[in-house]
Amino acid sequence: MRHFYFKKDTLYVLDQRFLPHKEIWVKCKNYRDVADIIKKMVVRGAPLIGVVAGYGVYLGAKEGKFYQAYKELKNTRPTAKNLFFALERMRKVYEEKKDVLSVLKEAKKIEEEDRILCNKIGEFGEKLIKKNFKVLTHCNAGSLATAGIGTALGVIRKAKKKIKMVWVDETRPYLQGSRLTAWELEKEKIPYKIICDNMAGFLMRKGEVDCVIVGADRIARNGDTANKIGTYSLSVLAKYHKIPFYVAAPYSTFDLKLKDGSEIPIEERSEKEVKEIQGKKITPIKAKVFNPAFDVTPHNLITAIITEKGIIRNPDKSKICKFYKKMAK
Amino acid sequence: MRHFYFKKDTLYVLDQRFLPHKEIWVKCKNYRDVADIIKKMVVRGAPLIGVVAGYGVYLGAKEGKFYQAYKELKNTRPTAKNLFFALERMRKVYEEKKDVLSVLKEAKKIEEEDRILCNKIGEFGEKLIKKNFKVLTHCNAGSLATAGIGTALGVIRKAKKKIKMVWVDETRPYLQGSRLTAWELEKEKIPYKIICDNMAGFLMRKGEVDCVIVGADRIARNGDTANKIGTYSLSVLAKYHKIPFYVAAPYSTFDLKLKDGSEIPIEERSEKEVKEIQGKKITPIKAKVFNPAFDVTPHNLITAIITEKGIIRNPDKSKICKFYKKMAK
Numbered sequence: 001m002r003h004f005y006f007k008k009d010t011l012y013v014l015d016q017r018f019l020p021h022k023e024i025w026v027k028c029k030n031y032r033d034v035a036d037i038i039k040k041m042v043v044r045g046a047p048l049i050g051v052v053a054g055y056g057v058y059l060g061a062k063e064g065k066f067y068q069a070y071k072e073l074k075n076t077r078p079t080a081k082n083l084f085f086a087l088e089r090m091r092k093v094y095e096e097k098k099d100v101l102s103v104l105k106e107a108k109k110i111e112e113e114d115r116i117l118c119n120k121i122g123e124f125g126e127k128l129i130k131k132n133f134k135v136l137t138h139c140n141a142g143s144l145a146t147a148g149i150g151t152a153l154g155v156i157r158k159a160k161k162k163i164k165m166v167w168v169d170e171t172r173p174y175l176q177g178s179r180l181t182a183w184e185l186e187k188e189k190i191p192y193k194i195i196c197d198n199m200a201g202f203l204m205r206k207g208e209v210d211c212v213i214v215g216a217d218r219i220a221r222n223g224d225t226a227n228k229i230g231t232y233s234l235s236v237l238a239k240y241h242k243i244p245f246y247v248a249a250p251y252s253t254f255d256l257k258l259k260d261g262s263e264i265p266i267e268e269r270s271e272k273e274v275k276e277i278q279g280k281k282i283t284p285i286k287a288k289v290f291n292p293a294f295d296v297t298p299h300n301l302i303t304a305i306i307t308e309k310g311i312i313r314n315p316d317k318s319k320i321c322k323f324y325k326k327m328a329k
Numbered sequence: 330m331r332h333f334y335f336k337k338d339t340l341y342v343l344d345q346r347f348l349p350h351k352e353i354w355v356k357c358k359n360y361r362d363v364a365d366i367i368k369k370m371v372v373r374g375a376p377l378i379g380v381v382a383g384y385g386v387y388l389g390a391k392e393g394k395f396y397q398a399y400k401e402l403k404n405t406r407p408t409a410k411n412l413f414f415a416l417e418r419m420r421k422v423y424e425e426k427k428d429v430l431s432v433l434k435e436a437k438k439i440e441e442e443d444r445i446l447c448n449k450i451g452e453f454g455e456k457l458i459k460k461n462f463k464v465l466t467h468c469n470a471g472s473l474a475t476a477g478i479g480t481a482l483g484v485i486r487k488a489k490k491k492i493k494m495v496w497v498d499e500t501r502p503y504l505q506g507s508r509l510t511a512w513e514l515e516k517e518k519i520p521y522k523i524i525c526d527n528m529a530g531f532l533m534r535k536g537e538v539d540c541v542i543v544g545a546d547r548i549a550r551n552g553d554t555a556n557k558i559g560t561y562s563l564s565v566l567a568k569y570h571k572i573p574f575y576v577a578a579p580y581s582t583f584d585l586k587l588k589d590g591s592e593i594p595i596e597e598r599s600e601k602e603v604k605e606i607q608g609k610k611i612t613p614i615k616a617k618v619f620n621p622a623f624d625v626t627p628h629n630l631i632t633a634i635i636t637e638k639g640i641i642r643n644p645d646k647s648k649i650c651k652f653y654k655k656m657a658k
Contacts, residue, residue, distance in 0.1 A: 020613045138527075167619075170603065170612075172501060172525035178603070178612040186613045193617045194603060196501035198467075198526035198559025202624040205561065230527025232534065233566060240565045274499065274507070274523060278609045282499075283507040284349045284515045288522045290496075295531040 001143050001187065004043065004052065006107070009062065011055045015042045016144060020183040028052075031060035031069035038076040038083075041174065045145020046217045047114050050082030050252060054107035057090040061103045066094050078265040079226055079294045081218040085252040086110050111147045117250040118148030120308035125155030125213070125248055128304070128311070129162050133210040136167040136200060139228035140180035141215025141248065151248035152213040153184060155306060166192040167203060171228060173273040173291065197230050204241040212238050216249035216305075221324075223299030223315030224261025225249075229292050235301035244303040251307060251327035254320065261296035269293045330472045330516065333372065333381065335436070338391065340384045344371045345473060349512040357381075360389035360398035367405040367412075370503065374474020375546045376443050379411030379581060383436035386419040390432045395423050407594040408555055408623045410547040414581040415439050440476045446579040447477030449637035454484030454542070454577055457633070457640070458491050462539040465496040465529060468557035469509035470544025470577065480577035481542040482513060484635060495521040496532060500557060502602040502620065526559050533570040541567050545578035545634075550653075552628030552644030553590025554578075558621050564630035573632040580636060580656035583649065590625035598622045 003014040011028040017040070018024050026042055028034045034056030037043050043052055053073045060069020074087055093106040129135065135156060142153030149157050156166060166185055171177035178194045185192040195203065203209050212234055218226040225231075225247050238245040258264060271289040275281060283289070305312040305320075309327045312319050332343040340357040346369070347353050355371055357363045363385030366372050372381055382402045389398020403416055422435040458464065464485060471482030478486050485495060495514055500506035507523045514521040524532065532538050541563055547555040554560075554576050567574040587593060600618040604610060612618070634641040634649075638656045641648050 021610060169527070170501070172499070172527060175611055178616070182613050182616045186615060191617075193619045194612055195619050196526065196558070196603060198498070198501060198562055199619065199621065199624075201562030201565055202558060202621060203619075205624075229525070229531060233527055233530030233562065236530055236569045237562060237565055240569065274525060277606045278611065280607045280609050281350060282504055282607065283523055284511050286515060287507070287511045290522045290524050290528065290532075292528065292531060295528075295534075 003144055006055050009059065011052060013037060013043050013052065016044060016180060017042060019179050028059070030063065031056045031065065031072060034059065035072045035076050038073070044176070045140060046080035046082040046215065046253060047146040047151070047250060049077065049080050050086035051111045051114055051147050053083050054086045054090055054110045057087060058104045058107045061094060061100050077267060079217045079267045081255045082252045114146055114250070115148035117308040118146050118150055118154040121151050121248050121250065121306055122149055122154035122158035124311055125246065125306040126158035128211065128246060128306070129155065129159035130210070131162050132164040133162055134165040134167065134208055135163060136169070136203070136209045136212045137181060138169040138177065138214050138230055138234055139171045140176040142181055142184045144180050144184065145215060151215045151250065153181065155213055155248050156190065157188060160188070160190055163190060166190055167200070167209060168192050168194045169197045169200060169230065170194055171230065172197055176228065200234055201237045204237055204243055209243055211244040211246060213246045213248055216247050216253045217294055218264050219249060219254045219305065220258040220260050220264060221256040221320050222260045222317045223302060223305065223320050225297045225302060226261065226264045226266070226294045227297065229295050232295040232297045235297040239301050245301060246304050246306055247302055248306040251324060254324050256321065256324055261298060264296055266295070267293040332473055335384050338388065340381060342366060342372050342381065345373060345509060346371060348508050357388070359392065360385045360394065360401060363388060364401045364405050367402070373505070374469060375409035375411040375544065375582060376475040376480070376579060378406065378409050379415035380440045380443055380476050382412050383415045383419055383439045386416060387429070387433045387436045390423060390429050406596060408546045408596045410584045411581045443475055443579070444477035446637040447475050447479055447483040450480050450577050450579065450635055451478055451483035451487035453640055454575065454635040455487035457540065457575060457635070458484070458488035459539070460491050461493045462491055463494040463496065463537055464492060465498070465532070465538045465541045466510060467498040467506065467543050467560055467563055468500045469505040471510055471513045473509050473513065474544060480544045480579065482510065484542055484577050485519065486517060489517070489519055492519060495519060496529070496538060497521050497523045498526045498529060498559065499523055500559065501526055505557065529563055530566045533566055533572055538572055540573040540575060542575045542577060545576050545582045546623055547593050548578060548583045548634065549587040549589050549593060550585040550649050551589045551646045552631060552634065552649050554626045554631060555590065555593045555595070555623045556626065558624050561624040561626045564626040568630050574630060575633050575635055576631055577635040580653060583653050585650065585653055590627060593625055595624070596622040
């Protein structure tokens, strides 16, 4: 499923705000366009943000504005580590080579690597899924969030034959679950049902959930993990019901500079995302809203982190640091 | 806030499906109309369903179709006990008096009682709220769900001066929180913010929730409580964060025939409620959906049940039975 591509110095992306009903493509001809599509969530998903930012920086370099592009892209969204990871890689290459073509090559490399990483995460994660498993996922950590088959959905795709049901949290306010994950699973013919986010506990209590798998936006060095708002509540519910809780993420998600999750910046987004759904106002006009886009799941609630180099069980500082060295190779 | 009234053998109700943006009144001239508005959730809220069903039965009796009305109203919605409670009261009076005016009198009595009960629940519950409390509520257990000031919102109204913030779960899929509870709090000038249902855990972890208060649709004799879907998840989150979890409900909510919550029938509603929001399709057209309207919170996760005769702390079978006798007097 191709949802973005870079051709003749133009980045084309499928506008995820209009899925699943309209497939509208957006063209980005310069770094400002790329910054804009990240801010407005035309594209989203931590790994994908990193990939498109790479092309954005290249477009900036091409017009002689590498640092402006770097800076503007850096300020688009604060939480996903993959964005800063990609930008730092681009900067390093630019400063070493001072050559626009090398910068483009690096952007393509980031994309290609992400594709391969997803496959590997899927292969490792697949081993955790047993026959007839009912899996619950939150948000969209699928193709649409990456350059490949996805992280959490990568695992689900690789384990397809063993999966009896995917419970898809609709994931308010942006509805990544009911709009995007459902769309991907529909195309893959993997059995799924959409639920409202507040129904997960009910299903767990009924014994209808064998494991939870989610993606990640940033992982601190002790394993605390920022992911889409609602992930933390799910991790507490999973713990209470003794259900394994898995995070699937590539090494570009880890931020070893951060001691723990309290240091991860949490983006707050516009009230409008909660007050309106597809332009329909649902709350009183003057209503006040709180709209954090992410939350942090502490490492002790995570059964394992699934990476492209293997699985980190009961993640903590020493395990993460050891693994990260292995991953970064 | 008048949102329904009975006048000249007609029941007028404010159509809650269009709140907060449109105030459309619906007229019910016979019991079929009343059954219809309950089924379609033109009116909702366990106590209110009981009250309007009372008038519905009277309208049936008036056209000589008491039992048809009784039966049709009984089949509108399965979970809220208050509906069956009201219907049984109406039946008893009808069979004793065989007199249409007595039936009308009973319907009015149910309404008037509910108004008084709400006040008493509010007065008892108010004592549980301390200065500067931040309270989280789910769904709408307010005026719009009762004939009075509400149950959970009755407590909040009576404790108004002590409340620093009400966190209002938007309450998917029907959005009773962001549409109805927010509307009531806006009118009362009580400070509130709407959140998506998946944000409650995040707030609890930040220490931003001092207690949770919800209403109830049916309470089994051991204290297990059915309420709007999502209540159970909240109760687990509250337990994990050591936050008191209160249920506010009048005696008409108790169902002593039921040993525990597993015997409470849980209504499943149309997929459309999840797939569309105000007519806007949000999921893939062919998407499958699971849409239970209620869940059951086990009594051990409930700190106290607030009734019109006082507070039942750590509710269990013996305490409930003792209290119920007191309440029924």
